[in-house]
Amino acid sequence: MSGPIVLSGTQLAAELNAHTAARAAALPFAPTLATVLVGDDPGSATYVAMKRRRCSNHGLDSRFVHLPAETTTVELIRVLTGLAADGGVHGILLQHPLPPQVDERAAFDAIPVTKDVDGTSSAAFAAAALGRTGHRSCTPAGIVRLLDHYGVTLESADVTVVGRSAILGKPLAAMLIQRDATVTVCHSRTRDLAAHTRRADVLIAAAGRAGLITADMVRPGAVIVDAGFTPGDVTPGAAARARAASPVPGGVGPMTIAVLLSQTVDAAEASAG
Numbered sequence: 517m518s519g520p521i522v523l524s525g526t527q528l529a530a531e532l533n534a535h536t537a538a539r540a541a542a543l544p545f546a547p548t549l550a551t552v553l554v555g556d557d558p559g560s561a562t563y564v565a566m567k568r569r570r571c572s573n574h575g576l577d578s579r580f581v582h583l584p585a586e587t588t589t590v591e592l593i594r595v596l597t598g599l600a601a602d603g604g605v606h607g608i609l610l611q612h613p614l615p616p617q618v619d620e621r622a623a624f625d626a627i628p629v630t631k632d633v634d635g636t637s638s639a640a641f642a643a644a645a646l647g648r649t650g651h652r653s654c655t656p657a658g659i660v661r662l663l664d665h666y667g668v669t670l671e672s673a674d675v676t677v678v679g680r681s682a683i684l685g686k687p688l689a690a691m692l693i694q695r696d697a698t699v700t701v702c703h704s705r706t707r708d709l710a711a712h713t714r715r716a717d718v719l720i721a722a723a724g725r726a727g728l729i730t731a732d733m734v735r736p737g738a739v740i741v742d743a744g745f746t747p748g749d750v751t752p753g754a755a756a757r758a759r760a761a762s763p764v765p766g767g768v769g770p771m772t773i774a775v776l777l778s779q780t781v782d783a784a785e786a787s788a789g
């Protein structure tokens with residue numbers, strides 16, 4: 517018996533990255549992404565390094581701004597404002613999460629929409645929710661691209677999103693509503709999580725809780741996307757009941773970075789007129 521179709525982010529991201537590299541090469545300058553890391557969280561440092569490596573592999577330049585863990589909101593906003601005014605920077609990525617003393621929303625909103633290639637500002641969220649043009653939050657946009665690529669119908673589908681963070685669950689729900697899905701958003705206070713996951717045609721796990729989604733929580737034949745980092749939010753038993761499932765690693769992760777690079781080139785092209 518064959519298993520579920522693999523929603524391969526690795527494969528789709530490679531195609532998107534090749535297209536992004538060709539667009540970057542056609543510009544008279546290298547599109548440049550500024551990456552801002554506050555503090556010394558090893559996980560965040562690894563993600564920033566990975567994003568910078570992907571930039572360099574695909575003809576983009578990147579700049580790295582590393583600020584101390586005790587940076588204040590005012591200091592961080594000053595740095596972001598400087599990058600916003602710098603004509604040599606086309607996109608700005610502020611690595612999440614930020615230390616607790618920083619007003620994260622104020623910091624994200626200090627990035628102008630034209631350079632908000634990670635789609636984390638309130639304006640980017642509003643644009644996604646209203647179906648207006650603009651950069652999208654990268655992980656949700658990567659998930660929607662993955663589903664579209666594999667021909668998963670969103671119109672009129674019952675989609676359950678587990679997680680409601682500002683960078684993932686909420687913008688994803690907004691984008692899915694724009695695509696005419698019927699969306700249920702679950703979170704840590706949801707009373708009966710399994711009741712909501714079980715009726716989903718498309719189940720998107722974005723809670724960051726390893727093994728949260730077990731086999732009894734999945735409708736046989738559903739499509740599952742697992743946004744969690746290794747080993748993933750979805751158990752192998754739950755994935756096995758699906759018609760199609762994204763792997764971890766090799767699913768959502770590569771798509772997130774591919775969208776980031778693509779949106780950086782969008783911003784560079786826009787700056788070139």
Ligand code: NAP
Nearest residue numbers: 655679680681684703704722723724743744745768769772
């Ligand atoms: P987050 O800010 O910690 O949010 C987690 C969300 O999950 C919250 O809304 C939380 O509910 C909900 N949640 C936690 N435990 C739950 C439970 N037992 N039942 C139902 N909901 C629960 O995390 P995030 O930044 O959105 O990231 C979520 C996951 O995606 C993490 O594994 C993260 O590493 C991964 N991620 C992957 C990529 C990628 O590129 N692959 C990018 C971004 C994030 P409350 O709101 O009630 O607290």
